[in-house]
Amino acid sequence: MSTERLVKCDFMPRKDGDVTRNRILQIAEKLFSEKGYDGAGVNEIALLAGVNKATIYYHFKDKQDIIVSLFHNIMEEVDAHQQLQADKQKAEGSIRSKIKNEILFLETKKKILAVILMESLKDNKDDTLFFCAKTIMYQEIGNSEIKDKKVREAFSMHEFFTGFLPLISFVVYREKWCRYFNCSETTALNVFLDVFEKTHLNTHIIK
Amino acid sequence: MSTERLVKCDFMPRKDGDVTRNRILQIAEKLFSEKGYDGAGVNEIALLAGVNKATIYYHFKDKQDIIVSLFHNIMEEVDAHQQLQADKQKAEGSIRSKIKNEILFLETKKKILAVILMESLKDNKDDTLFFCAKTIMYQEIGNSEIKDKKVREAFSMHEFFTGFLPLISFVVYREKWCRYFNCSETTALNVFLDVFEKTHLNTHIIK
Amino acid sequence: MSTERLVKCDFMPRKDGDVTRNRILQIAEKLFSEKGYDGAGVNEIALLAGVNKATIYYHFKDKQDIIVSLFHNIMEEVDAHQQLQADKQKAEGSIRSKIKNEILFLETKKKILAVILMESLKDNKDDTLFFCAKTIMYQEIGNSEIKDKKVREAFSMHEFFTGFLPLISFVVYREKWCRYFNCSETTALNVFLDVFEKTHLNTHIIK
Amino acid sequence: MSTERLVKCDFMPRKDGDVTRNRILQIAEKLFSEKGYDGAGVNEIALLAGVNKATIYYHFKDKQDIIVSLFHNIMEEVDAHQQLQADKQKAEGSIRSKIKNEILFLETKKKILAVILMESLKDNKDDTLFFCAKTIMYQEIGNSEIKDKKVREAFSMHEFFTGFLPLISFVVYREKWCRYFNCSETTALNVFLDVFEKTHLNTHIIK
DNA sequence: CATGAATGAGATTTCATTCAT
DNA sequence: GATGAATGAAATCTCATTCAT
Known part of the structure; x- marks a missing residue:
């Protein structure tokens, strides 16, 4: 679901919802990396992201869903990056x-x-x-x-x-x-x- | 590790408490490795170690103290091991x-x-x-x-x-x-x- | 019940809104009966009724208003039914x-x-x-x-x-x-x- | 488990724990009957029972476990009562x-x-x-x-x-x-x- | 007429920790 | 040494509700 949203918005007027969602993901990434998944609380994420706790549960099924989305995204990005690299390969x-x-x-x-x-x-x-x-x-x-x-x-x-x-x-x-x-x-x-x-x-x- | 402690105590009045302490450390090590420090609860440790939760706080100041003890032990063991290895070094x-x-x-x-x-x-x-x-x-x-x-x-x-x-x-x-x-x-x-x-x-x- | 409403509206400008309203009532009735009033959430009603949660609040003041409407309807229907029965009474x-x-x-x-x-x-x-x-x-x-x-x-x-x-x-x-x-x-x-x-x-x- | 506790305590110095447990059950019964199971909160039960919210979860696995215990108890009481009645039956x-x-x-x-x-x-x-x-x-x-x-x-x-x-x-x-x-x-x-x-x-x- | 996004308040549940015994 | 009972604080999650569009 997260993917679809992101793809769609590439050529559509990005709705506010995605901005929020991405801000949450960004903060979660930061906090998870600093304290570990279990060490970082949803509360803290909400606070730093400047949104209400409930907003997080509007965008994500549960806490797991946040990390899963992050993993999903990074896998896509790594994939995309490698495909790009493959093209330039011989030239460089x-x-x-x-x-x-x-x-x-x-x-x-x-x-x-x-x-x-x-x-x-x-x-x-x-x-x-x-x-x-x-x-x-x-x-x-x-x-x-x-x-x-x-x-x-x-x-x-x-x-x-x-x-x-x-x-x-x-x-x-x-x-x-x-x-x-x-x-x-x-x-x-x-x-x-x-x-x-x-x-x-x-x-x-x-x- | 539990053995090591017991060995040390061979010429000290060995209390039952050390058995308990070591069982707690052993279970904590297992659970921390499976779920991470924050993911494993003191409750769970007590349950699996077959002791009362309060017993953990008799042997350790707090949860931190458990992991610190584990780290302390491993550092000692690694140290001891290396000293042993250094001796055999040339021979082998x-x-x-x-x-x-x-x-x-x-x-x-x-x-x-x-x-x-x-x-x-x-x-x-x-x-x-x-x-x-x-x-x-x-x-x-x-x-x-x-x-x-x-x-x-x-x-x-x-x-x-x-x-x-x-x-x-x-x-x-x-x-x-x-x-x-x-x-x-x-x-x-x-x-x-x-x-x-x-x-x-x-x-x-x-x- | 939904039918009854529609019948009534046969000689009133029938709006699409009534269809939605009735679908909400119908689903609410089902869920309330299955889980109790407090056990059934507005979310769930919206989901099963296939409408947005906010739509429910367009048609009803609050959650209470849903059950009150249901009670109101059933009272009317029971009343109407009894009047009908009273007429046939002697004949049957x-x-x-x-x-x-x-x-x-x-x-x-x-x-x-x-x-x-x-x-x-x-x-x-x-x-x-x-x-x-x-x-x-x-x-x-x-x-x-x-x-x-x-x-x-x-x-x-x-x-x-x-x-x-x-x-x-x-x-x-x-x-x-x-x-x-x-x-x-x-x-x-x-x-x-x-x-x-x-x-x-x-x-x-x-x- | 609840049963065993109660039985045991009939001829044992009743521990404080059972007093608390029974106070919780009593208050829960009252509140559930007044507001329904879903309408009554664990918070409220704790408040009226004069115990901490966490104490409820010390005595009961979850909210369900409270109502299950109540049902279990009433079934036993009804059973016991009927057996008693059966004995008196002919005489009365x-x-x-x-x-x-x-x-x-x-x-x-x-x-x-x-x-x-x-x-x-x-x-x-x-x-x-x-x-x-x-x-x-x-x-x-x-x-x-x-x-x-x-x-x-x-x-x-x-x-x-x-x-x-x-x-x-x-x-x-x-x-x-x-x-x-x-x-x-x-x-x-x-x-x-x-x-x-x-x-x-x-x-x-x-x- | 309807919706996506957001929220404050509060729900249930868990946590590490303490203490009298 | 060890435990049953209890707890304050915080965790995760849900609720009914609102509002701009």
Whole structure:
């Protein structure tokens, strides 16, 4: 439902309702990332979004529905982003610059990514993390094309644990890491790129 | 962990209270890892631990105190483990087998590690994750010995993002990953070791 | 009931609004009878009636106004029905067949009758139940004609507790009763008529 | 659970908890009878019972559990009462005096009986009304002894619709009825007994 | 005539915590 | 050491109602 609304409004006079809905989502994303899903209250979301508590329940079935909508949205955005990247693929420059762009893109999603990570650690059925991993990492080569089971397993493992996870971990932990290890954020980015290139990129199984 | 405490108490008048205390910690660890700290209630912990709710507040100042105790314990255990490893270091075999042992050790702590990860993602002051990272990864070389700031930064980055994080991520996500990608858990371990060797270990800055 | 309204409006400029209004009343009647007045929400009524919640407030002052309208309508209908019956009175057959017809008529009102019963049991000022009782049972003799207080009391008591209440109870409980006592609905009607004849009708004070 | 508690406490030093629990039940009974189950709030119950809202949820799983406990209790009480009556049966006097006693007993339960009636009118699975009907009315003759299906049906119908229902209706409506028809409550009882004798008792199928 | 959006008040329920025993 | 009972505060969610369009 959330999607339909958003799509519709791309070429329709956006109604007030969607503005409100999006403001709620935006605040929820922020609070969930700061306190965790269970740590952030609907009350607080309403307060910061400047709407009545009941308004939240007008736009969302329940609290779960808020996080589900956020996950739904991010999946769509990641999908759209990857499709875009796929088009530019051959034309552009070095692999390092591509990774840098990827990080810059993920940086804009870092709040929701933190939420996804937290939720993915719980004992639930949510697979958003794996969905994002697949969409973000498998662009380089269609995973389905790898026929050999063993090769495919190694590839997935490589991509997920030494590619995707370090990447988004860097995005979500950078700030805290820099604070703890007393390091500037830009230095961190460059050093990370060096390290990432050396470990993950240079060891790609396929090409 | 419960064992460890009991061992310590071998030459102290062992009270029944410690049994209860440890049962509470054990259940709390389980529930926190399944539902997150905020998602698990004191009620539920008491119920599953088979004790009265008030008993929890006899043993712990408040809910925070439970998780703090868990974090405290794990830090001690990791510390102790690393000291033990340091002793055997030279004697033993390949680096791969050392990593395997490390994983087997971490596997026994995977529930509390998941909790640490969740909590570290929030906007709080908890540094348990970084403490664990330092203790587990810096055994090889005393980090403090690296004088050059740049080298030290690169080293830390390397250790944290492409060493420690993939390692504990593998431990906490293995089950979910295998279920999602339809792969046996033992295969996963071997493949991971291959990948980890190739990416992280082979690229160690300092030997 | 909805039909009745439309008939009335045959010689009035029939607005579309009446259709909506009647659909709301019809659904409200159904929901109130299923869940009680307080148990049924305006939301639900709007949903099932296929109209916007605000539409309900266009047609009715507030929720009370819905049930008041329903009560008003049923009182009018019972009144009209009794006047009709009074005309045919002498011409027609046995008292048993008259009661049967009465039951068949009440059957069409059984939802609202259940609501009236529920509301009449509460501590409120609503007298719809007594109004219906009077209208339905006192047709036989103008109650006001009975001058003697004692006779009038006995008559009212007889009519209300052993005439009216068994009658409408049969109508509203028939289904549940048949289900619970495992009895067909037609059998139930015949047996009830036997019983009612023997108990109430044969003991009429006034002929 | 509620039962067990009560039973236990008959010969045990009644703990404070049961006092509280019973006060809650008592107030709930009052409020439910005055406003209906949905019309009465847990807040209000807590307030009048002089306990904290949370205390109610310490003693009862949820709001439903309160009404279920009430129904459970009344069923036990009715059962116990009937067993007692069965013993005295032969010794005592006229059927009229027995009915009078019955009414005086039911009078003490009239609040919960009103609640049972309200709830029984809704579309739910609750059979408390039928249970009470069976227990109260079938004492005279073991219903199960009637072999012939037709006779049994007629008997049940007779007992339920012209015996039980007028009886409890009288109990729950007496006050309102007297107010509406401007009649004293004692007169009402006597007149009702006359009417009930003539209609229901004199027409008993079996003796 | 009807609706989408919004809301204040209040509903039910849960939370971490305390205390007398 | 441990517990049953209780609680204030806050959580999630629902309610009847309003209003601009």
